[in-house]
Amino acid sequence: MVKALTLRVDDETLRRLERVAAGQKTTIELVAEEALLAVMDYPAPPDDDERALEQILIGVEEADRGTFAGEEEVEAVFAKYRGT
Structure with missing residues (x-):
């Protein structure tokens, strides 16, 4: 079952959604849905924050x-990222 969701974004985020949607020839709604699913499906172990803090x-x-x-x-390291 599909449910409607209202999402508030700032002007810049809306412009980015519109650019991505235009590039993919789809709607901003589908781009936003894909972004949400990508974040929720990202395989982060539950102890990831603890491990990062330890490091x-x-x-x-x-x-x-x-x-x-x-x-x-x-x-x-600086030279590597400066390209020198």
Whole structure:
């Protein structure tokens, strides 16, 4: 059974929905439905937030000890994303 749903979005989100719908030759309603289903179907384990927090805390501890990353490692990452 299909039910109606009212969704409030800002102007920019509506423009994005319209652009995607036009590109896919479909309606904004179907684009919104597909987006909602994609988010709800995304396979995130229940402990994902806990695991992320644990990794962040490990990184903070490494930074406090000075073992997180050396200057050269940090520069290499920046260079990679700068394209240099």
